Amino acid sequence: MGGSPYWTVEAVRQVRYHVVSSNGLFDPGNTALLTGCPDAPMSPGDRRLVVIDQNVDTLYGHDVRAYFTAHGIDATIVPLRADEAVKQWDAVSRVVDAMNDFGIDRRREPVLAVGGGVLTDIVGFAASLYRRGTPYIRIPTTLIGLVDAGVGVKTGVNYERGKNRLGTYAPATATFLDRSFLRSLSLRHISNGLAEILKMALIRSEDLFALLESHGAAVRADRLQGTTEDLARASDAIIAESIHLMLEELQPNLWESALERCVDYGHTFSPTLEMHALPELLHGEAVVIDMALTTALATLRGDVSEAQADRIYNVIQALGLPLWNEVLEDPSLLEDALRDTVRHRDGQQRLPLPIGIGRHRFVNDVTSAELRDAARLLGDRARGYAPSAGTLVPEQVGA
Ligand SMILES: NC(=O)c1ccc[n+]([C@@H]2O[C@H](COP(=O)([O-])OP(=O)(O)OC[C@H]3O[C@@H](n4cnc5c(N)ncnc54)[C@H](O)[C@@H]3O)[C@@H](O)[C@H]2O)c1
Structure with missing residues (x-):
């Protein structure tokens, strides 16, 4: 009796994500992206929003488009400039616009992020904000992406001079590692x-x-x-x-x-x-x-x-x-x-x-x-x- 009401809520959120290695992910015969991760399957007729680093798009965009076409996936490809100088809020907002225009179904349509650590950090951040959390999949194309940015749970962008000052903890459903991308990296x-x-x-x-x-x-x-x-x-x-x-x-x-x-x-x-x-x-x-x-x-x-x-x-x-x-x-x-x-x-x-x-x-x-x-x-x-x-x-x- 007496005193003001007081509640404590406690919950544990389970986390599960997968890191899958497969070289030549966009080779037409490679099915890792379609069936390699039990929590993120892709079947003919599915739609996907694919945000891709614009430099990676120049190098691999043709293969990426051909892959989705060959497997009957209706992919909307959005190239994005993604380097440290533009790792800022504006880039996040562009990804959010793309997700909104796509009309993403957050239960069934994870966003795919293809690029280096900057791109996957930006897309992961945008996905974690959109509708309080939309699933996403990372396909890192740099070595930092493969061994670090792609395998943890952090997303984010710089704010003023603060490195990764804005960000979230938001694991990707899956990360697909393909070291063959490194052949074109400086x-x-x-x-x-x-x-x-x-x-x-x-x-x-x-x-x-x-x-x-x-x-x-x-x-x-x-x-x-x-x-x-x-x-x-x-x-x-x-x-x-x-x-x-x-x-x-x-x-x-x-x-x-x-x-x-x-x-x-x-x-x-x-x-x-x-x-x-x-x-x-x-x-x-x-x-x-x-x-x-x-x-x-x-x-x-x-x-x-x-x-x-x-x-x-x-x-x-x-x-x-x-x-x-x-x-x-x-x-x-x-x-x-x-x-x-x-x-x-x-x-x-x-x-x-x-x-x-x-x-x-x-x-x-x-x-x-x-x-x-x-x-x-x-x-x-x-x-x-x-x-x-x-x-x-x-x-x-x-x-
Ligand atoms: N989230 C995390 O846990 C985490 C961990 C480590 C680093 N990071 C972040 O990662 C960023 C660094 O990532 P990065 O080193 O991948 O840099 P980056 O994303 O800027 O990519 C480097 C350059 O390589 C280009 N590129 C990407 N893939 C290529 C390919 N296959 N061939 C040719 N060019 C290619 C890009 O366009 C870019 O110009 C930093 O912003 C850092 O904060 C995040």
């Missing part, structure tokens, strides 16, 4: 994806690191197409192991309620670096610079030996990735970045730092002075690679 974007794979290796798996050390440069040059048996084995193992480790980390913490996430390695300083240097640095390049900096920090703390740091820096270089960018010369930027991350991580740094290669711990006590020392150490090392340049740009290192 080496710079291949390297960009290898950065996220290297992240998983550095914090979780010395074996994956060893694979990158022995085969990374060759699989990069091969664009993970597996043109020899050895390269095919290495590419398959690198992609599968990286996704496996990523999903192992994501599954118990899909909604990120635990803020100590080792998959955030490389993502403490990089969001600020990436947005500050935009469009100069790609996402994976900013991530690898963050990892190079925190490797230096861990070296100063005695958690990573100099020999291990050398191996890490050599692999970064072999993968055609930068160690350094001149934005690191501004210590206040690193401090701002750390402050922003602390806000995002509920008042603590929760900074994943490597221990040797393949293991990690979380720290909360990184100081500004330590950051400056780490940046100085890394700067000396990077200048060893590129004596006269402040910036080591991957296109100069690679092909």
